[in-house]
Amino acid sequence: MAALANRSVKSLVDTGMREIPKSYIRSENERSKTTAVCTESIPVIDLSGIYGPNRTEAINAISKACEEWGFFQVINHGVPERVIENMMRAHHMFFELPEVEKAKYKAERHDKPVVYGTSFTAKDQKVLEWRDFLMFIVEGTIDAQTLKDWPPIIRDSALEYMTEVRKVALEILSALSESLGISGIFESIMGHERLLLNYYPPCPNPDMTFGVSEHSDVGLITVLLQDDVGGLQVSHNGQWVAVQPISNALLINVADVLQQVLSNGKFQSVEHRAVPNYSQARISVPLFCAPARSTIIKPVPELVNEHNPSKYRPFTFGDYLTYFHSRSHSGKADNLAYARLE
Ligand code: OGA
Ligand code: NI
DSSP states (O other), X not given: OOGGGGSOHHHHHTTTOSSOOGGGOOOHHXXXXXXXXXXXXXXXEEGGGGXXXXXXXXXXXXXXXXXXXXXXXXXXXXXXXXXXXXXXXXXXXXXXXXXXXXXXGBOSSTTSSEEEEETTTTTTOSSOOSOEEEEEEEESOOOHHHHHHSOTTTHHHHHHHHHHHHHHHHHHHHHHHHHTTOTTTTGGXXXXXXXXXXXXXXXXOTTXXXXXXXXXXXXXXXXXXXXXXXXXXXXXXXXXXEOOOOTTOEEEEEOIIIIIIITTTSSOOOOEEEOOOSSSOEEEEXXXXXXXXXXXXXXXXXXXXXXXXXXXXOEEHHHHHHHHHTSOOOOHHHHHTTTBOO
């Protein structure tokens, strides 16, 4: 990719640039599909329902949202507001640091424990994405050594946030397992987490580029926090639906490999993307919850039978992750082609 590939978007914007550089401009064809509809909205689920007498109804609502949308918001999820606020504040503080401070965390590969970078796979992408990011990768538990690698300015807030949000992810996974009558199955294989801090600087031409282009996530499930700027769009029945931010809510989305593969196609992973904003920076924080790299992924035997044969060949999550990171964002069908049986 061009020389710009390694330059953070924020550092470009800070030069006072009035037009986006060519390397960020999408083709007319892609841009013509950028308008999102607002008439429909993704489901909103009150998560406190799963702890009360109406657990069954709450679980059914979650399972239905995963089958029909693959993407929904949860309120009353139990993560204290203070934890969310601290995370957002620390997120801004990190990205406001001088470039030279942030650059200490630059790494080529996505499998370093902390990576500061820009775009997605900046070196290989044909068109760059209008975002910078900081990613924490945790395989297994977070020990003192891991924490030493995390930037001090964000360490405590990120740890507390991750600890709280992991509980939400496990609750959702447990609800989904229960809805299939195979309790424990999904939540027991979680072993790899990535906390991604997305920073989308203001963009002089927001209709010509994407903050993150069309893709589906790779793990089991993603829990995403966003601020109130907006810009996230979700693909539904062939249309792009704009997600209206709800203060303190969390977004949940089914990620393609595991739900799609483990559930043998029952739950839908879903394509989504984000457009930048003209006047203000936007931040979001997905926690990607996935199995350990060595986990062998194949449909749960209870969900495979002669009427519904396995649609995927077995593979390890680590191999899939390497495959995902070796390419540009290119959509769900392309991701799943890795394992789909003809
Ligand atoms: C992602 C993602 C959406 C957003 O980072 O995988 O989908 O709203 N982000 O930032
Ligand atoms: Ni995503």
